Amino acid sequence: MPYNAPLKEFQLLLETVAPIAELSKLEHFADATPDTVSAILDETSKFASEVLDPLNWPGDREGAKRHADNTVTTPKGFKEAYQGFKAMGGMGLPMPQEFGGMGLPRSVATLTDEMLHSSCMSFGLMPMLTQGAIEAVLLAGSDALKATFLEKMVAGEWAGTMNLTEPHAGSDLALVKTRADRIGDGTYKIFGTKIYITFGEHDWTKQIVHLVLARTPDAPEGVKGISLFVVPKMLVNKDGSLGERNDAYCVSIEHKLGIHASPTAVMQYGDNGGAVGYLVGEENRGLEYMFIMMNLARFGVGLQGIGIAERSYQRAVSYARDRVQSRDVGAPKNPSVPIIRHPDIRRLLLRMRSQTEAARALAMATAYAIDLAEAHPDPETRKANQAFVDLMIPVVKGWSTEMAQEVTSNGVQVHGGMGFVEETGAAQYYRDARITTIYEGTTAIQANDLIGRKMAREGGMTAKSLINAMRIFADSLDGQNNVHLKAAQQRLRAGIDAMARAVDFNLANFNTNVRACFAGSVPMVKLFGIVCGAWALTRVCVEAAQRSAANHPDKAFYDAKLATLRFYVDTMMPEAIAAADVIVNGAEGTLALEEAAF
Amino acid sequence: MKVLVPVKRVVDYNVKVRVKADNSGVDIANVKMSMNPFCEIAVEEAVRLKEKGAATEIIAVSAGVAQCQETLRNAMAIGADRGILIETDVELQPLAVAKLLKAVVDREQPQLVILGKQAIDDDANQTGQMLAALLGWGQATFASKVEIEGNTAKVTCEVDGGLETISVKLPAIITTDLRLNEPRYATLPNIMKAKKKQLDTLKPADLGVDVTPRLTTLKVEEPPKRKGGVKVADVAALIDKLKNEAKVI
Numbered sequence: 001m002p003y004n005a006p007l008k009e010f011q012l013l014l015e016t017v018a019p020i021a022e023l024s025k026l027e028h029f030a031d032a033t034p035d036t037v038s039a040i041l042d043e044t045s046k047f048a049s050e051v052l053d054p055l056n057w058p059g060d061r062e063g064a065k066r067h068a069d070n071t072v073t074t075p076k077g078f079k080e081a082y083q084g085f086k087a088m089g090g091m092g093l094p095m096p097q098e099f100g101g102m103g104l105p106r107s108v109a110t111l112t113d114e115m116l117h118s119s120c121m122s123f124g125l126m127p128m129l130t131q132g133a134i135e136a137v138l139l140a141g142s143d144a145l146k147a148t149f150l151e152k153m154v155a156g157e158w159a160g161t162m163n164l165t166e167p168h169a170g171s172d173l174a175l176v177k178t179r180a181d182r183i184g185d186g187t188y189k190i191f192g193t194k195i196y197i198t199f200g201e202h203d204w205t206k207q208i209v210h211l212v213l214a215r216t217p218d219a220p221e222g223v224k225g226i227s228l229f230v231v232p233k234m235l236v237n238k239d240g241s242l243g244e245r246n247d248a249y250c251v252s253i254e255h256k257l258g259i260h261a262s263p264t265a266v267m268q269y270g271d272n273g274g275a276v277g278y279l280v281g282e283e284n285r286g287l288e289y290m291f292i293m294m295n296l297a298r299f300g301v302g303l304q305g306i307g308i309a310e311r312s313y314q315r316a317v318s319y320a321r322d323r324v325q326s327r328d329v330g331a332p333k334n335p336s337v338p339i340i341r342h343p344d345i346r347r348l349l350l351r352m353r354s355q356t357e358a359a360r361a362l363a364m365a366t367a368y369a370i371d372l373a374e375a376h377p378d379p380e381t382r383k384a385n386q387a388f389v390d391l392m393i394p395v396v397k398g399w400s401t402e403m404a405q406e407v408t409s410n411g412v413q414v415h416g417g418m419g420f421v422e423e424t425g426a427a428q429y430y431r432d433a434r435i436t437t438i439y440e441g442t443t444a445i446q447a448n449d450l451i452g453r454k455m456a457r458e459g460g461m462t463a464k465s466l467i468n469a470m471r472i473f474a475d476s477l478d479g480q481n482n483v484h485l486k487a488a489q490q491r492l493r494a495g496i497d498a499m500a501r502a503v504d505f506n507l508a509n510f511n512t513n514v515r516a517c518f519a520g521s522v523p524m525v526k527l528f529g530i531v532c533g534a535w536a537l538t539r540v541c542v543e544a545a546q547r548s549a550a551n552h553p554d555k556a557f558y559d560a561k562l563a564t565l566r567f568y569v570d571t572m573m574p575e576a577i578a579a580a581d582v583i584v585n586g587a588e589g590t591l592a593l594e595e596a597a598f
Numbered sequence: 599m600k601v602l603v604p605v606k607r608v609v610d611y612n613v614k615v616r617v618k619a620d621n622s623g624v625d626i627a628n629v630k631m632s633m634n635p636f637c638e639i640a641v642e643e644a645v646r647l648k649e650k651g652a653a654t655e656i657i658a659v660s661a662g663v664a665q666c667q668e669t670l671r672n673a674m675a676i677g678a679d680r681g682i683l684i685e686t687d688v689e690l691q692p693l694a695v696a697k698l699l700k701a702v703v704d705r706e707q708p709q710l711v712i713l714g715k716q717a718i719d720d721d722a723n724q725t726g727q728m729l730a731a732l733l734g735w736g737q738a739t740f741a742s743k744v745e746i747e748g749n750t751a752k753v754t755c756e757v758d759g760g761l762e763t764i765s766v767k768l769p770a771i772i773t774t775d776l777r778l779n780e781p782r783y784a785t786l787p788n789i790m791k792a793k794k795k796q797l798d799t800l801k802p803a804d805l806g807v808d809v810t811p812r813l814t815t816l817k818v819e820e821p822p823k824r825k826g827g828v829k830v831a832d833v834a835a836l837i838d839k840l841k842n843e844a845k846v847i
Contacts, residue, residue, distance in 0.1 A: 007630075031790055039671065040790045046782055089786040102787055553628035 001318040003053040003119045003311060004047035009357070010111045011038065014051035016540045017361055018107040018368035019128040024475055028375035031103050040093075047088060051081050052119035053139060059122055059132050059261030060428050064202070064251045072263045081123065086156035090116075095134060099150040105375075107240035109304060110367040114360070117307030122308070126159060126199045128300045128378045132293055133160025133211045136228065140281030140289045149234055158207040162297070163194040163267060164290065171445055173287060174222040178269065180229060189274030190214055190231055190248075193266065196439070200265025201233075201250030205540040207242055207260040212269065212277065213286050220284065227330050228286035229277035231269065247275040258431035271328055294440065295393050299366070302396035305433065306359050312404075312411035312429040313352040319415050319424070320345050339414075343575040347571075348414050352407045354407045354568035357561075358533030359400040365536045366392040387462040387503055391454045392532070398446035398522075399529025401436035408433040447521035450528065455503065456517075457596035463503050470535050472498050477538070484547040484566040488538045491569035495531035498580035501570075502527055505584045519590040520583035527583065530576035534569055541565045599746070599768075601644045601653045602708040603678060604636040604699055605660050607669040608719040619816050626693040633669045636714025638676070639774040642781040643744060644712050645677035652746040655679050657706060661690055661698050667797065675784035675793035681797040686809060688802075694809040696728035701805035703733060708769065710751065717741050726773035736766035740775040 014020040022038050023029045055077050064073035085091070088112060092111035115126035134153050137145055152158040169175035178192025194200075201208065209229040219225030234242040248485025250265040269275040281289055320340035328337050339345045366389060373385035408430040412419035419426040437443045455463050474496065476491040502524055506517050544558040552558060609615055610630040618625050633641075647653040658673035659683040660666040670681035684698050703711065716723035725740045730737035738744075738753035742761065745752045746768075756775045766772075784792075802809045830836045840847045 031793075033793070035668065035671070036790055036793050039675065039784075039792075040669070040786050043675075043784050043786065043789060084783065087785060088783050089788075093786055101788060 001315055003049045004314060005041075005048060005115050005118070006310065007041060008554070009360070009561075010041055012540060012543065012561070013111075013364045014107065016543045017365040017536055018110075018371075020105075020107060023368070023371055023375075025107050026375045026377070029103075029371065031102070032104050032108060037104075039592060040104070040108065041111055042502075043088070044090070044115050047084065047090075048119035049113040050518050051084055052116065052123055055081055055123065056120040057425050057428065059120065060432075061260075062115060063260035064253060066201070066263070066264035066265075067252065069463040070201070070249045070251070071203070071549060072250055073203045075261050077100045078123065079203050081161075082156075083124070083227070085123075085127070087598065089156075091130060092154045094131070096138070099134075099138075099146070099154045101154045101406075102347055103535060105371040107371055113300060113303045114307045114310070118302045118311040120261070121304055121308055122259045123514045124152055124304065125259065125262045126202070126204065126353045127156075128297070128304075129162055129198050130156075130160040132162050132297045132300075133209055135293045135296055136162075136289060138210050138279060139292060140228070140285070141230070143278065144279075144494060145230060145278055148240070149230065149232075152207070153209060154238075155510075157205060158209055159199060159202070159205040160209045161197050161200050161212050162290075163197055163212040163446055165196045166193060167195055169373040171442065172497065173213065173226065175302075176213050176215060176226055178212065178215050180214040180279075181274070182216065183274075186279075188216075188229060188277040188279060189270060190215075190229060190277040191270030191274055192429035193268055195266050196254070197250075197265040197267045198439075199263060201253075202263055206234065207236075210248060210267065211280070213290065214277070216283055223287050225284055226286040227283045228280040229273050230280055231277040235276060236386040247272045252298050257426070257434055259435055260303045275576075281337060295390070298397040298440045298446070299363070299370075301436050302359075302398075302400040305401035305436045306356060306363060308429050308433045309352065309359070309407040311427065312433075313349070313356055314406040315424070315426055315429070316352060316414040317349060319426075320349060320419075323416075323475070340427045345414060348410045350564065350567045351571065352410050353535070353597070354537075354564045355403045355407060355572065358537045358568055358572075359396075359403055359529070361397050361536035361540050362392070362529070362533045363400065365539075366396050373505050381458060388466065391450070391462045391466065394446035394450040395525060395528045395532060397440065398437075398443045398450070398525035399533070401433075402443055402526065403529070404433045404436055443522055443525060448518065451510070451517055451521045451524055455506060455551060460503055466532075467496060467500050467503065471594065473535060473539065477542070480542070480545065482562060484562040485538070485541060485545050488534065488541065488565055489530050489567045491573040492531070492534050492538060495534055495576050498577045499527055499531045502580040513587075515560060516587035519587040523579040523582045523586070527576050527579040530572050530579070534576075537565050537568060550581060557577045599647075599653050599710060600655045600657065600706060600708040601647060602659050602706060602711045603637070603640050603656060603673065603697075604695070604713050604725070605641065605645045605658050605669050606634040606719075607631050607660065607662055607666045608634045608717050611635060611718055616819050617820050621819060623818050625680050631665065631668075633672050634714050634717045634719075635649075635688045636774055636776070637673075637716070638714075638781040639776070639778050640712040640714050641673045641676045641678060643741075643772075645782075646779065646841050646847070647710075647744075647746060648677065653710070657682060657708065659702055659828060660683070661686065661695055661802075663687055667776060671789075671792045674795045674797075675789040676782065677788075678795075678804050680795055683746065683797060683799045684802060684805065685799050686802050688809050689811050690809060691811050691813055692722045692724035692800075693728055693812065695808045696732055696806065698802060698805055698809065699725070700732040701730050701807055703729075703763065708847070710746075710768060710770060710772065712772045712774060715775055726771050730771040733769075733770060733771070737769050737771040737773070738764055738766050739773040741772050741779040742775050744772060744778070747786060769809055 024032045059075040064074050066072045092101035097103040109170050180188040212229045212231045235244045237243040251268045252266045254264040323339050324336050369385040369388045376382050412426045412430050415426045418424045438440050476490050490598050510517050542560040548555050548558040610632040615624040615628045644656045656678040659682040660670050684820035713726040740756040741753045742756050743754035750765050754767050
């Protein structure tokens with residue numbers, strides 16, 4: 001069953017939570033007119049369905065391979081697919097026009113990225129990481145670095161990677177040991193080992209531009225002594241052509257649970273005299289740059305969760321329509337029915353569908369805020385949107401990827417025994433999804449970020465103003481007649497109350513009983529995800545209700561949106577309220593057991 | 599050499615169409631519309647001719663409702679230089695389209711017109727041939743290979759039971775078959791650039807063409823549903839049914 005991009009839903013999101021017509025009124029996004037954007041989404045969806053989706057399963061079977069000469073090859077067809085992606089101009093879509101990009105808003109890139117991840121997550125990783133590397137150079141790189149690297153990277157000619165993790169430094173980057181020696185001419189020699197480097201080596205491009213965290217010899221201990229370097233695989237000649245091989249080699253690739261087509265490299269720098277590196281920005285500010293950029297990377301991983309959940313749902317629905325098994329419990333004398341008739345299969349499919357749609361609506365509301373924070377003429381509007389974005393990034397990342405675990409697992413469940421057999425493809429989504437709650441910061445790291453840096457540090461200002469905005473929205477539903485919207489209003493109010501209770505608890509205890517707050521941090525991500533997801537989805541459905549009531553020719557589509565919302569608020573909101581209970585009352589139980597007793 | 603490429607907006611090939619309740623036609627309200635796949639092949643071929651240096655300008659032309667602009671933008675994103683929309687809400691039949699195209703050819707004086715051999719909605723397979731007759735030009739239909747050599751086009755045509763290679767003097771009409779080429783994906787920057795290319799809108803009256811339909815659709819029906827099978831007792835019963843009921847032997 002081929003991937004079918006939910007283009008109608010994308011369109012509706014671009015008319016509600018991320019109104020593209022409004023964005024294109026800003027000078028910065030003047031080219032992003034609704035008709036152009038719609039043509040871009042169409043063409044990308046064709047590429048995703050026709051080129052990437054057919055590669056996904058064989059790519060998982062074959063996997064990336066490393067060879068004795070330190071080269072890495074990706075599965076059959078991937079290199080050619082990348083050539084197609086490059087020719088389409090996919091890499092430059094959200095990148096500045098100054099360096100050859102198209103300068104389109106995040107609200108558009110969010111949807112094109114989702115399509116890449118839905119059809120082949122292993123493929124989607126490479127542009128994601130390359131765009132991350134481009135962002136880092138854009139953010140803090142010197143003009144010389146920008147001139148040497150950016151145009152080629154934006155064009156997709158050269159790839160990029162992010163090198164943070166070392167064997168002993170995972171979530172705690174203060175422990176980074178990779179060394180950067182100044183050699184007097186402004187450049188550095190890099191020595192060390194980096195692990196988990198996505199697309200650290202591959203056969204898609206001749207050049208790979210590694211962004212590497214390392215310490216200069218006299219740097220202070222801890223996170224304040226880390227600098228960021230560009231370490232290209234091939235040194236670049238003055239005329240821009242590729243020169244000698246740099247001392248940066250892939251010494252092995254990992255054998256993983258999922259994303260088999262994406263090579264995850266162990267990178268060795270400086271074993272043959274030192275890898276030439278160029279400082280990005282100033283010394284000792286590497287982590288700071290990395291974190292600004294990491295916001296986008298985390299958002300991107302959230303989109304992977306949404307993309308893979310969508311794909312898993314589509315496959316499950318198609319199986320459930322096809323598979324005939326048992327009679328309808330309500331009509332036991334009739335012949336056996338497709339399993340989609342059974343109430344519990346509906347429940348599974350609706351949990352999959354409604355959480356995916358809510359997470360997507362929230363991601364798009366966040367993407368729109370990213371665009372306004374970048375391009376709105378009014379500084380206050382920019383600031384308010386940036387605060388909202390900062391609060392939502394750990395939620396979009398943490399929640400969308402956690403819900404993808406449940407969704408892809410349900411995708412296997414709908415298939416029954418056949419889901420456990422690899423041939424159906426359902427299991428691959430389950431395995432591929434598993435990494436998304438881990439890389440770019442585990443769910444716990446997102447949760448720490450949410451309750452600490454994004455909430456307690458500013459006295460809950462942004463969280464409270466969001467709660468306030470959601471209450472005003474809930475009040476605005478008073479005049480609605482649609483039964484599902486009425487139900488959503490009531491449930492949303494209960495969810496907002498739960499969120500307020502949990503936020504108050506966190507703020508009241510963060511300084512006095514911080515371990516209790518952290519014991520409930522991951523439930524806080526879930527609570528925020530479900531409630532904010534409901535808020536975003538309801539905003540979309542206000543428009544859907546209007547069109548349905550006006551007998552829009554596509555009434556069936558809008559009615560389906562509303563029915564999905566109804567399931568979501570009835571079924572998921574109680575889980576949010578339960579999460580608030582866990583946050584407020586669960587710490588004692590989490591912390592009581594003696595460590596030795598585990 | 600100027601090349602004219604007519605393109606048609608049709609229901610997307612992925613859409614499963616439904617017959618309207620009153621049997622007056624198929625329901626195309628709110629279904630996804632795209633460029634006819636054979637027309638895409640025609641645009642692609644024109645762009646390849648331009649890339650080889652054989653063509654200098656490609657003009658895409660479409661006739662129909664205002665939304666055909668999207669189809670023209672799509673053609674321009676693939677590589678057409680400019681577009682002409684002949685806007686009308688009237689149902690267009692092949693002869694009317696051929697007359698409109700003749701009027702455009704008279705204005706633009708292209709050396710070559712490349713059309714899809716048929717559109718996947720009505721499957722008429724007539725417009726190219728009618729246009730050739732109206733113009734008095736040579737035609738090479740169902741092309742699977744096109745080479746321009748000076749003042750002639752050498753075209754391999756797919757005919758019943760094989761291939762026929764013919765040479766037509768320019769100006770000429772070529773209609774494309776599936777195997778002629780595999781259309782490229784429009785690049786995303788070109789989609790944006792297409793927005794800025796010239797698109798002129800005309801009315802049939804501007805071209806002096808009467809597009810009133812000459813054929814009337816009486817009734818459109820779904821294909822008959824497949825009936826369930828029956829078990830036969832023995833070979834004799836099977837033969838009997840094949841002979842007397844199905845009347846196939």
